[in-house]
Amino acid sequence: MPRGRSDMRRIREVLRLRDEFGASVRRIAAACRMPRTTVRDYLRRLESADLRFGDVKEWSDEELERRLFPPPPAQPRPLPDWAAVERDLGRRGVTLQLLWQEYLVCHPDGYRYTQFVQRFRDWQAARAVPRMRRDHLPGDALEVDYAGMTLMIGVGADARPAQIFVACLPYSGYIYAEATWTQRSEDWLASHVRLLEHLGGAPARLVPDNLKVGVSHASFYDPTLNPGYHDLAQHYRIAVVPTRVRQPRDKAAVENAVLQVERRVLAPIRDTVFVSLDAANAAIREHLAMLNAAPLSGDKDSCRARILAERERAHLRPLPADRFVPGTWSRYKLAPDYHVVIDGAAYSVPYTAIGKTVDVHATAALISIFLRGRRVACHPRASAGSRTTLEAHQPASHRAVARYTPEHLQAEFAAVGSAATLLFERILAAAEHREQAVRAGLGLLRLGGAHGADRLEQACQAALEANVRSWRYVQRWLTSGGPPPASSDGLGEHANLRGPSYYRN
The missing domain is CATH 1.10.10 (Arc Repressor Mutant, subunit A)
Known part of the structure; x- marks a missing residue:
């Protein structure tokens, strides 16, 4: 040595x-x-x-x-391929103990475990890459990631693993963690919202990994953020600076925070039975408080929570007055029916956008539709199977068809007069299907457009007095200028019929 x-x-x-x-x-x-x-x-x-x-x-x-102190004479013992050992250690579940046992299978007279480990560490130290020391400024950065460990929540067959979201402020070392069901965009964004509200402010930049929920295209020079993550950054006025691909040292603070959370938060509660996500997060918060309040190894008189409160929180930016509402983005090419379907519910878009690509932002309460960056439609969330159509989004012909309902026609007849209203109600009551009544009602209104509302009211009154519920009766009354002539129910003239003259002979 x-x-x-x-x-x-x-x-x-x-x-x-x-x-x-x-x-x-x-x-x-x-x-x-x-x-x-x-x-x-x-x-x-x-x-x-x-x-x-x-x-x-x-x-x-x-x-x-x-x-x-000359080195002892070298003993002719075989050495493993240390580069291969280092590569294998990166695989899940592989340990130095396992690799040493496999080494002894091939070389029974090889080094014992202590010497095996020591020589491997010496080999690593000789090839260590210099690391640049980073000086962190208060309130400058916030590093985020997910832990490798999960936490089982539920009882028996209903138990399922929850993901652990972890964040760390590099300057103070303050650690935040919470359990969510998934790592999908909704949970990812919601965790950020709760994190910033817990800290009471926003840093200058976020440092995430290249998760797809955060970064849709990884690039050191010009990364492309997921639209939802971009919206969150714009809302809180935070710059997002992702790490390089497969370079965990770019966010060394949160990597260490993940290790601390796994060892000092998750491990102590690993056998606890949690019946809900809220119960698990309550236990996580309790252990996190102890972790952040523990004295630091380099300064026994200080802790992460104190550094945050006394030196870093003042450098965080104030949060906006309105809370960020997480949502998801999707793209649609608008079909000829000028509706987009989100989670089984249909929402209208101006018909002029048919054939064009629209962007849809969906939150728990609102559906917003954008065309070339401009919002052209906004609807409250509806239940699956329903349809929300605004009249302003329809062409004129469709708006007219949309008015072909008994309720709308009743309002139209009320403007004409009481006789017209009563006649339509009788037609509606006698119809075998409401569509028949709608067609008759439309016919009456068209007659009113041709002859005037007053004449239509008189004709409808005449029909009521004659106890007739017929569009044809009203049409004949209007065209003839009065009551239509009585029609003969006979069969008319015919060569085989005897007329009155036959009986005068």
Whole structure:
């Protein structure tokens, strides 16, 4: 094992006292504050190497150590491919213990486990990549991620795993965590909203991983954010700066926070039975409070919660007055029926957008439809199977058809007069299907348009007096200028019928 600089300094001092003063082992040990056995070992090594103080005075520590402590002769033991060992360690469930056992299967006379681990660590240290130390500013960044561990919620066969959302402020090290059912966009965005409200402010930038719910196209130079995540960032005026792909060190603070949450929050409650998500989050909050209040290893008089309260929260931006409402985005090419279907419910769009692509933003309460960035329709959420159609979205012909209902026609007849209203009600009551009554009513209104409302009212009054419920009666009354002539129910003239003259003979 390499010796430190202080060891080399003491060896030089032992050699100087021996050569320049001829000091005894006892006096050298007292002067250097070393055990006499150590002094004897150093002197024996110096004599074996035939070294004098004048020789080693200008030597480097590495040269002096090489001459006094030469490495033991190498033993011809086989070594594994350390690069392959490092790659295998990145696979889920693989440990150094397992890799060492597999190594012994191929090399029974190989190194024991302690030496195996030590040599692997030495190999890693020799190839360690320099890491740049980052200086974090208060309120500048907020790193977010999901833990690898899950938490079972429910009883028996109804139990299901919940995902653990984790966030960390790098400056104070303050940790936030909560359980959600999924990692889908709705839960992802809602977790951010609750996180910012818990902190009481917003940082300058968010640092997520390249999850699809946050980043739809990963790029170091120009990443593309998921539309919902972009909306959240715009609402809170936060810049989103994703990490590089497969570079967890870009968010080292939250990576450590995930480790702390798994060890100090999730592990202690791993056997607790939670019947609901709220119960699980209550337990998580309790253990998180203890974690954030625990003294820091580098400063026993401080903790994460205190640093946040005293030094970082003042640098967070105030939250907007209105709360961000998470929603999902989707795209549709508008069909000829000028409706989009969201979760089984249909919502109208102006018919002029038929054949064009519209963007739909759906929240729990509202459906907003955009055409080229401009909102052209907005509807309250409706239940599955229903249809919401605004009259303004329909062409004129469809608006006219939409008015072909008994209720609408009754309102039209009320404007004409009481006789017209009563006649239509009788037609509606006698019809075998309401569509028959609607058609008759439309015919009457068209007659009113041709002859005037007053004449239509008179004709309807005449029909009521004649106890007739017929559009044809009203039409004949109007065209003839009065009551229509009585029609003969006979069969008319015919060569085989005897007329009145036959009986006068």
